[in-house]
Amino acid sequence: MKLDINNRQHDVDVDPRTPLLYVLRDDLKLNAAKFGCGLGQCGACTVLVDGKPVFSCVTPLALLAGKKITTVEGLGTTDNPAPIQRAFIEEQAAQCGYCIAGMIMRAQALLLGNPHADDAEIRAWLEPNLCRCGTHMRILRAVRRAQELIKTAQTGAAG
């Protein structure tokens, strides 16, 4: 079946029951999204589907026909990171980093849908994603910084 991932069409030949995460990592080598619990409970596998956060580990391909999938690879590059990525780097929000791809994608969905979210809204929004290192305060700061970056810098890769 055809998958629209990061604005590129991919043709994959897999069972429609296969979770999106397996296809991303095993078939397409898009390794940003992580396998954490495999049960939709930790958020490490979060990607965007039509701009909304989704646990890719429990999302079968059967649900994705005609939908636009975005992973961290689709946000920016090492040389030209997207505001949310730059903010995570500047706040050094990663410790072990395992949850970060999921955190970034869930945060990105917030920036798209509710760019002026206040602290309480950011906290509530990120609640489904777990971080075992305890870098929550830095992650929250990174999201607020990303809001600022988007507001002030109108350069290129906004959003």
Added chain:
Amino acid sequence: MLEGGTQRQAGLDMRALRFALVLCLLLAVAVGVYVFAAGPPAIDPITPPAAASFDPAVVKRGAILAAIGDCDTCHTAPGGRAFAGAVAIPTPFGTIFSTNITPDAATGIGAWSEAAFQRAMRKGVRRDGAYLYPAFPYDHFTQVSDDDNRALYAFLMTRAPVHATVPANTLSFPFNHRTVMAGWNLLFLSPGPSNVYATMDAGTARGLYLVEGLGHCGACHTPRNFLGAEKFGDALAGAEVEGWTAYALDASSPAAVPWTAAALYRYLRDGFEEHHGVARGPMAEVVANLRAAPEEDVRAIATYIAGQSTKAGAQKQASQQVAVQARRGEAVAAASADSQANRASVGSSDGGEGAVIYAAACAGCHEGPRAMPYGGIDLALSSAITGPNADNLVTIVIDGLPAVAGIRSPIMPAFGNVIDDGQVAGLAKYLRGRFTDKGSWSDIEKSVRDARGSGRAVTVSSTRMDQR
């Protein structure tokens, strides 16, 4: 169910006629009351009593009773000040906003004497003599004893006063006139407390008292007539409340495995039970509140309710067999294999996609090796699948069950961001066909439309008690 068009038309005409008749009756009574009796008298306002004037032991007892009565579910807005009201309660007659029951003299019940409080609970009348609406379940609270009302009063009068005016109700004519409730009360209110308790053994009496009185289980679980009164003779027969299905608790209970007192006790205590399901939506609030209740009271409630459904035991054997066949441990692959057979038996081509979605998204937890709350319920046992409609199921599929801070509770990821309405309906149809021997649901599509973006609060056993 398969009523013909003509019959339905006749039914509607009868309904309309009956509605008109009762409306006339209500108005006649209301006018009568207004002209001749001028309604109940106002009770003089008082200066709010000092908190120290109440016996702490009585206040503490009142706190437990308020939890059993689930007062805060309607009287505390999410994120709002405790008991300050302003929760919108949708009714077929318009929206009613819950009142501020903090001891603020101007906007709450600070000026209410205990006598005024007792009268409100027993007769549904405000301190100033105006009638209350039965969204405040005084048709149940009328059973509460003087002594318990005294404790509830002591508890409420020692809360932090909140100066907050609640929005005005938006009820349609004639219900926007409180006087009309005089007629409603005449027809539907049997003032308590009942004297049947004295004729029962202590345990049954306690259970009935809590279920019918303060617990007001029937307010959600008993179907209502066209004037919003609980149908006489249909107690606990199941109803629709704010988009949720409150399952039948009587002999018509849809439970695949009949409820026992022990199972119901675990459900009311933990918010989930492995052979029935998870308390969610408004029932989650009830469970959260019951944490404050003593074990013997929760057991009394469980025993009484389980007793109401025992007659259903025999006829449940058949469905129980089906349930057992689908027990946890079946290979995930079986789901897709079965789907072939099911497609024929369910008689729908949607079984195909539903089966795929189930195998890929649901079975991992719902057929996994882990018991609740860490694993999902065996769907053959879930009331959401055996129930009378798809409402609760599709709401959970779309919105999931969020985690609750500090409590071991079942959670489920929300699929609403990636599953479209047709796929939810297909999944619901498949699950109903695969896990029950009951007929297919009618109008699943409407259930899905209603659930989507309803803003319905899908809570599970919240920790409201800690916020007091």
